[in-house]
Amino acid sequence: QQPVQSPQAVILREGEDAVINCSSSKALYSVHWYRQKHGEAPVFLMILLKGGEQKGHEKISASFNEKKQQSSLYLTASQLSYSGTYFCGTDRSGNTPLVFGKGTRLSVIA
Amino acid sequence: DGGITQSPKYLFRKEGQNVTLSCEQNLNHDAMYWYRQDPGQGLRLIYYSQIVNDFQKGDIAEGYSVSREKKESFPLTVTSAQKNPTAFYLCASSQQGGKNIQYFGAGTRLSVL
Numbered sequence: 001q002q003p004v005q006s007p008q009a010v011i012l013r014e015g016e017d018a019v020i021n022c023s024s025s026k027a028l029y030s031v032h033w034y035r036q037k038h039g040e041a042p043v044f045l046m047i048l049l050k051g052g053e054q055k056g057h058e059k060i061s062a063s064f065n066e067k068k069q070q071s072s073l074y075l076t077a078s079q080l081s082y083s084g085t086y087f088c089g090t091d092r093s094g095n096t097p098l099v100f101g102k103g104t105r106l107s108v109i110a
Numbered sequence: 111d112g113g114i115t116q117s118p119k120y121l122f123r124k125e126g127q128n129v130t131l132s133c134e135q136n137l138n139h140d141a142m143y144w145y146r147q148d149p150g151q152g153l154r155l156i157y158y159s160q161i162v163n164d165f166q167k168g169d170i171a172e173g174y175s176v177s178r179e180k181k182e183s184f185p186l187t188v189t190s191a192q193k194n195p196t197a198f199y200l201c202a203s204s205q206q207g208g209k210n211i212q213y214f215g216a217g218t219r220l221s222v223l
Contacts, residue, residue, distance in 0.1 A: 002152070030210070032211065039198075039219075040216065041200065041217055047211060091210055094209070095160075095206060097155050098210070099155075100145075100153040100154075101152055103152050
């Protein structure tokens with residue numbers, strides 16, 4: 001079951017904040033976040049394990065609400081380098097292929 | 111440096127032709143995956159392998175075949191039965207028993223002549 005990401009696209013000015021959501025209808029073991037620049041490989045950002053933990057990576061952080069099976073990615077004080085498509089990947093057991101959402105295209109402009 | 115190498119970067123297929131995409135990893139990962147990416151569709155799983163000499167179909171396996179004869183190699187063949195092969199193909203690998211973080215190669219862009 002493919003997770004649902006929202007919004008599909010967002011445009012920000014440098015320094016603005018954004019939130020990207022990822023929802024699943026199934027119970028999850030973990031949620032993974034990736035960023036992909038056009039024509040390049042997706043790059044791993046962070047993993048959220050069940051338990052509701054929040055993790056951070058520079059000015060990018062994420063949370064996982066186990067009750068709602070929803071993860072959110074927070075980008076604060078956005079930089080031009082944050083532009084790209086963000087994907088969440090969900091894992092139901094810790095030992096199966098990730099199922100990816102359709103992605104959220106983020107554009108940061110000066 | 112450890113990583114995943116995909117080749118070629120660009121590939122063109124003629125009608126009725128089979129083509130093979132290469133994926134090699136030196137991360138000593140047990141599991142390897144092939145994804146297809148179309149605009150607006152995200153990444154869709156074609157095949158995956160968790161151990162040598164074994165592999166499973168993903169969501170869109172029709173028209174594709176794979177082999178896993180060596181731990182470090184997982185080639186994908188796009189057969190003539192795949193009528194719409196134009197896409198960006200990504201190979202990934204992960205270590206089983208850990209957090210299942212997948213690392214991706216740089217991709218192969220396949221087009222039909």
